[in-house]
Amino acid sequence: MYRTAAKRLLSGTTVVKSSDARFRLRNLQTIVTSTGICTSANPQSISNQNPNNQNQIPRTKPNQSDSNASSSPTSSSSSGPTSFTADEARRRHHHHHDERRIPRVKYQDEQARVLHASLRHVLGWSEEAMIAGARDAGVSPAIVGSFPRKDAALVEFFMDECLQKLIDRIDSGEELQNLAPSERISKLVRIRLEMQAPYISKWPQALSIQAHPSNIPTSFKQRAILLDEIWHTAGDEGSDINWYVKRTVVGGIYPTTEIYMLTDSSTDFRDTWSFLDDRVKDAFYFKKTIQEAQYLAEAVGAGMGNSLQGFVKRVFQG
């Protein structure tokens, strides 16, 4: 959550203050370059995007003035009040996509290769899988010792891989274009959870590894980013519910379904997917209730004083 807030703040600035933005953007680029984990994320391609991102700044502005009357401040994924053309949205999504890479755990290419190979050996999320993976990758299994928190390395790598695959699929596919937001959410959650299907018998172990206190910061972050991703993709339509509330709803649906899936023995997890659809429907049905709760919260917030409210506004609306 804090990460999301920080991110919004960051990208908000890109749009709003263009002089500052340049500087920040550059910072971002540096981070991306140095953490790029996939072989494909070479510094060159990333720096090529630099001009794009900067172009985005002037372009967004006129748009903003044209249409801000109709837009909702809360609907935008990464910046201040705006509504988008399709082009703009894609562009923005790319921007957002770049940011997504930042939090990935840093691995050297060789290490990433080992982890990738290890995924074929998951009898458990364990060192043995990684040793087997290293042998497959043709490097000495001694490399396993170089992973910090080795128990978690494989799970975290897998989470990152899945997220990247999900993002790729979102970027490439038209499959989501014609769906309503609620359908989109269940589709996205389903796509993501299906990636875990091959490992389902060992997934409880992965969950317990993620829940270990020393791994929580990373796993929490990875999950928060995943939910952000799902929500950003699903929620581009103007909507009147607070962005965070919606995201929280998704945040409830995803893990619930994930847990449900663990014990689902139906063919192709059919029960899981219908469970998921029901939960999403429930969530949208309760939209109103949430809205009312929000009004109440606003009233309370007003009572607590303007300074807090002002601060919150600044933070959350860029």
Added chain:
Amino acid sequence: MALRLVSRKLGSRFFPMLSFTSQLHSHATSFGFKEVKEEDKSQLVSNVFSSVASNYDLMNDLMSGGLHRLWKDRLVSKLNPFPGMKHLDVAGGTGDVAFRILDTVKSIKYRAIRDPLNDHLLEETHIYVCDINPNMLNVGRKWAIERGYGEDNSLIWVEGNAEKLSFQDQSMDGYTIAFGIRNVTHIEKVLAEAYRVLKRGGRFLCLELSHVEVPVLKDLYDYYSFSVIPALGELVAGDRESYQYLVESIRRFPSQDKFASMIADAGFQKVEYENLVGGVVAIHSGLKF
């Protein structure tokens, strides 16, 4: 507490060296605080170790308050040994590190691996203990017998120079050097050899007495090193000079950061170090790709 911080200096092992002018801020020509001829250093170091070999482990315990055991455990846990490993422990004459690695590989954890295909791996585990000083190796062999490893084919004792290893290129999964690199004449040559013998994915780990920068701790440590250790050496081992050398050689060793950059210069990736007890010892690690 202060006492324990101390380190053991003993630990050293030495490696001899060849001649060549060291760019290494005179590491090659320093014997403790004394300047010596480069070609003499290895002999001087060798004398030290021959002289301390018999009391080596006792003195380690006394000087470090037993902490050296924990440090070595930490080293081995960072190494993360696995069955079938080919490991080279340089300057490991008394076998302290090698025994720990072997114990880990043979531990329950790995026995529990179900895969029967891996059974042969245990037999394929080889740990080479390389030391330039035959006296130290003899101590190690004796220990091995006492510990019940006398018949174990996994342990191989090799007399050799860390600057000119007799092993093939890319033949090792792991390389450790505990309390040894400080005593070699040319650190760069040792690092280059380590890099040469390691396989891709192999790891280099170095446990060494290092520099304490924490203010008060530093003073206590200095006092302990220069006053207590030599006295202790005289009392227990009857050899003040050797222990004086050990203390001084620590001060002449490159700082953590400098040493880390030397490791990186040798070609290693992901070079990191971890200070233990505020820098009394540091574990440096690197990965060969």
